[in-house]
Amino acid sequence: MTQVRIRPETPADIDAIRDLTDTAFAPMAFSDGTEGACIARLRADGDLALSLVPETTPGQLVGHVAFSPASAGDDDEGWFGLGPVAVLPDRQRGGIGSALIRAGLDRSQASGARGCVLIGSPAYYRRFGFAADGRVSYRAIPTRNVMWLAFGDHRPAGEMKFSPGLE
Template structure:
């Protein structure tokens, strides 16, 4: 369910500056962040691997964004994507905007016949969407309790998950 007065839509070129600014603001106070999320989105966009890039708009202002891009899995499983970054302007957080963006993004992945989605994130938040820790599926250097997967077809791949090299962007 989308919060009142929020429109979820594909990003446009006109949104790029707003996406960068809101992403930077959303992660500014997060201690576990390297504060490179806005650069990651720009690098994913430049590499043309933003499979899904959605914005939440309220009264003509972009207040949230979510990105989905392909991941590689060591066992060769195809059709899997990574969720992230997802960001909402600090003053608009805890209003259901991030939840609406994620639900819409996952629905669009399913419509593309994706097999599943992975992410690194907070357990209390992402388990609400059906994400779970999967034994034998991991992202190097990330504690297993914060790495999650959601299978759309009931099949779970095994091995290391690699996000696009854009996730190493630093500026």
């Protein structure tokens, strides 16, 4: 597997990020087709705290991950929501998604964040250290899909909240 270099988005990436996100989520049964629009709304609201893409062939964007402010139950300062994250279907399973997520977690932690929360599949996100232990909840989502990763000792509990662009 080749090493994937990750960089922040530039204005030239914005349309391609929306397109690739819509393309990647289209086959997913759980998708409501709004993921690309969610990223645009986060950006418009000033809530796109981190927006990362892989450095690949110029002019060809194949992946993206967004991080935005969130609260983790009783802990409402310094947490980020991870997502949407997407890799073009014909480039999946090549480590790009993992590289994007690890880079985002590293940058969040380095900036002093307390942790990250997300809604997702434990089969995928456990490898990054996320737990789904029922301590945090989100609306009627099954708690096995409500995941958190603390960068320090604090273990959050309660209902998590995302930026309005993701709600």
